[in-house]
Amino acid sequence: MDIVNITVIDREGEEKTLEAPTDMNMNLMEFFKSYEYPVEGTCGGMALCSTCHCYVESEHDLPEMGEDEEDMLDQAFFVDDEKSRLGCQIAITPELDGLIVKLAPSAE
DSSP states (O other), X not given: OOEEEEEEEOTTSOEEEEEEEXXXXXBHHHHHHHTTOSOOOTTSSSSSSOTTEEEEOSOOOOOOOOHHHHHHHHHSSSOOTTTXXXXXXXXXXXXXXXXXXXXXXXXX
């Protein structure tokens, strides 16, 4: 199994570096949920909600945002135009090794 390290900063500011498999067709939302972070993923990864909203803190070259993701972030709370992404739209690939992400504040 191929593994990458991803650092997650939770909503309280606690930082943990965790292992993520690259051979399971997983995205960041599923990765967050697998480590029991408070990410709902209400839409099941279809970019129809913003409950997996996160900030990409590292300088990784990520795939461009699709129209559905842009539209959803336009309606989300606490959006950072430079860093905000939906975790469900970022597949875990070998290129993500060393990625640093921060969970966006909850809308509640």
